[in-house]
Amino acid sequence: MRVVVLVKQVPDISSDRSLSSDGRLERTPTTAVLNELDEGGLETALRSADALGASLVAITMGPEQASAAARKALQVGAALGIHVCDDALAGSDVVGTARVLAAAIRLLEREDPQDPVALVVAGMSALDGLGSVVPALVAAELGWPIASYSATVAIDAGDGTLASAGGAHATITRATDHGSEELRTSLPAVVSVTDTIAALRVPSFATMLAARKATLRTLTVADLGLATDDVGVAGARATIADARPRPPRPPVQVVTDTGSAGTELVDFLVARGLVEVSA
Amino acid sequence: MSTITVAVVGGIDGIDRAKTSALVALAARAGDVAVVTLEAAWTSARQAAALVAHLDAAGSDTLVLASSHRAKELAALVAHARGAGLVVDAHALEREGDRLVGHKRELGGTWDVSCAVVGPAVVLAKPPPADEVELTLVPLPEADVVGRDVEVLSRTEHAGDGRPALADATVVVAGGRGLEGDLTPVQALADALGGAVGATRDIVEDGWIGHETMVGQTGTIISPRLYIGAGISGAPHHRLGMQASEVIVAINIDADAPIMEIADFAVVGSAADVLLQAADEIAARRAR
Numbered sequence: 001m002r003v004v005v006l007v008k009q010v011p012d013i014s015s016d017r018s019l020s021s022d023g024r025l026e027r028t029p030t031t032a033v034l035n036e037l038d039e040g041g042l043e044t045a046l047r048s049a050d051a052l053g054a055s056l057v058a059i060t061m062g063p064e065q066a067s068a069a070a071r072k073a074l075q076v077g078a079a080l081g082i083h084v085c086d087d088a089l090a091g092s093d094v095v096g097t098a099r100v101l102a103a104a105i106r107l108l109e110r111e112d113p114q115d116p117v118a119l120v121v122a123g124m125s126a127l128d129g130l131g132s133v134v135p136a137l138v139a140a141e142l143g144w145p146i147a148s149y150s151a152t153v154a155i156d157a158g159d160g161t162l163a164s165a166g167g168a169h170a171t172i173t174r175a176t177d178h179g180s181e182e183l184r185t186s187l188p189a190v191v192s193v194t195d196t197i198a199a200l201r202v203p204s205f206a207t208m209l210a211a212r213k214a215t216l217r218t219l220t221v222a223d224l225g226l227a228t229d230d231v232g233v234a235g236a237r238a239t240i241a242d243a244r245p246r247p248p249r250p251p252v253q254v255v256t257d258t259g260s261a262g263t264e265l266v267d268f269l270v271a272r273g274l275v276e277v278s279a
Numbered sequence: 280m281s282t283i284t285v286a287v288v289g290g291i292d293g294i295d296r297a298k299t300s301a302l303v304a305l306a307a308r309a310g311d312v313a314v315v316t317l318e319a320a321w322t323s324a325r326q327a328a329a330l331v332a333h334l335d336a337a338g339s340d341t342l343v344l345a346s347s348h349r350a351k352e353l354a355a356l357v358a359h360a361r362g363a364g365l366v367v368d369a370h371a372l373e374r375e376g377d378r379l380v381g382h383k384r385e386l387g388g389t390w391d392v393s394c395a396v397v398g399p400a401v402v403l404a405k406p407p408p409a410d411e412v413e414l415t416l417v418p419l420p421e422a423d424v425v426g427r428d429v430e431v432l433s434r435t436e437h438a439g440d441g442r443p444a445l446a447d448a449t450v451v452v453a454g455g456r457g458l459e460g461d462l463t464p465v466q467a468l469a470d471a472l473g474g475a476v477g478a479t480r481d482i483v484e485d486g487w488i489g490h491e492t493m494v495g496q497t498g499t500i501i502s503p504r505l506y507i508g509a510g511i512s513g514a515p516h517h518r519l520g521m522q523a524s525e526v527i528v529a530i531n532i533d534a535d536a537p538i539m540e541i542a543d544f545a546v547v548g549s550a551a552d553v554l555l556q557a558a559d560e561i562a563a564r565r566a567r
């Protein structure tokens with residue numbers, strides 16, 4: 001059995017980030033980091049793989065330098081890293097991205113039907129787009145249940161079978177718009193996890209050594225059995241029509257409190273029409 | 280041109296009329312609108328099945344949902360089933376010829392981006408507040424989910440605090456570690472302004488206040504008319520969630536705290552003192 005973790009490299013949120021005129025994120029290798037929100041996903045995937053007696057495969061999609069995200073997974077114990085890298089992928093929308101990731105998962109299953117994928121784990125969102133929809137789109141592509149924004153994930157291996165009543169299950173808790181809920185799903189399934197679910201372990205000497213020997217498998221769109229016009233700009237249903245930086249904020253007005261700053265704040269709010277104080 | 284379907288969760292009785300009106304106002308800029316309701320008790324897959332059946336039968340090409348964590352799951356499932364383009368977190372919508380264009384903010388509110396879809400579309404919307412309108416609501420019948428689905432074991436609802444929800448509030452007063460454990464001053468000014476209470480992740484983690492108040496990239500991303508941040512340093516994670524606010528006020532004892540740089544009005548001072556004085560001042564002026 002295998003567990004898949006989806007990881008992504010993104011620009012550091014404390015760096016100066018910008019978009020190109022066609023709305024694509026400018027990616028400079030020096031400020032690129034593993035999406036911080038994938039760390040909880042990676043740890044959850046490692047623990048789930050343990051509970052299932054499964055091996056972990058990390059999948060990433062992105063330009064050449066993006067393989068660092070999959071390498072990071074290898075350093076903490078993933079058995080295999082897959083990097084889908086192809087010029088045709090540029091300009092992919094969320095639907096296209098999910099199509100590629102799901103195709104990579106299907107390829108794994110096709111190549112080795114004896115070793116099915118039991119679980120796909122992702123972070124709750126990527127810090128560049130913050131869309132949070134890719135995990136659910138991957139689930140829809142695969143026809144598997146989705147539990148996004150999971151705050152806890154508990155795995156029960158059951159009798160070791162998949163997609164059956166007595167087989168492997170996951171129990172999930174998560175916040176809803178107005179409270180919280182507990183869900184249970186048979187596996188295979190897709191889960192996305194919040195950033196507070198678990199801290200990522202420190203790589204051990206053994207996993208670091210294994211990572212150095214492990215190969216990163218690079219796949220093209222054709223390897224996945226997809227046509228180039230299924231992905232990238234050609235396959236995108238949503239395209240960026242325009243992107244421009246917002247005008248800078250006006251200079252800040254600073255008041256140092258000498259006992260009346262609260263009153264001065266109210267003056268400011270009244271002047272801006274942000275509070276009604278008279279009838 | 281086909282009708283735009285606005286779908287809201289909560290059945291006929293449980294829907295938020297102000298928020299639904301805002302969604303309708305946003306959608307109406309791009310075409311004729313019909314509003315349908317979904318049961319909150321259904322799983323996302325069940326809600327999606329009901330919506331897909333409805334959209335197919337009604338020949339409606341565009342679906343608009345209020346953006347939330349749950350709605351993102353629903354939007355993805357419907358978009359996949361209908362081969363639709365997905366626009367995430369649009370604050371305005373318009374029709375340009377055969378294109379539906381959604382306007383959104385990116386990179387922590389620092390960029391304006393417009394996103395175009397030709398053909399079927401699913402839009403997750405963050406509409407600005409609008410006047411309440413008369414609503415005709417059509418409840419959708421339950422539909423069967425194809426394939427396996429999650430099973431709901433239990434659900435709990437928070438008792439609301441009577442204040443507006445963070446995601447929809449036009450005013451948010453947020454507190455951080457600088458409140459030193461006592462959020463009464465934040466609540467006092469929020470109530471004086473009719474606003475929602477927000478918080479940083481650190482004070483939520485420390486249990487000073489509930490998780491539903493967390494503002495930020497992993498909490499709720501907000502863009503109210505007025506955001507007041509007191510005793511908050513302005514870490515990138517927090518800024519990503521509030522930087523798109525129209526007017527930003529910061530109160531901090533440290534004049535060099537990062538949040539002071541993005542503020543319109545910055546007070547160097549003790550958070551509790553300034554908040555309480557402002558709340559009292561508003562009450563006093565109203566009593567005059």
Ligand SMILES: Cc1cc2nc3c(=O)[nH]c(=O)nc-3n(C[C@H](O)[C@H](O)[C@H](O)COP(=O)(O)OP(=O)(O)OC[C@H]3O[C@@H](n4cnc5c(N)ncnc54)[C@H](O)[C@@H]3O)c2cc1C
Nearest residue numbers: 455456457479480495496497498510511512516517532550
């Ligand atoms: C993966 C990840 C995701 C995260 N997501 C979020 C998120 O979504 N939202 C979020 O908020 N955080 C998030 N964080 C945490 C974030 O990085 C910061 O740690 C957090 O926002 C800081 O909270 P704070 O401003 O309350 O505390 P601090 O950073 O400790 O700041 C306290 C501020 O209070 C000031 N102060 C102290 N005493 C007073 C006083 N008496 N009066 C006035 N000012 C005073 C100090 O000068 C300081 O600026 C995340 C972190 C990680 C790692």
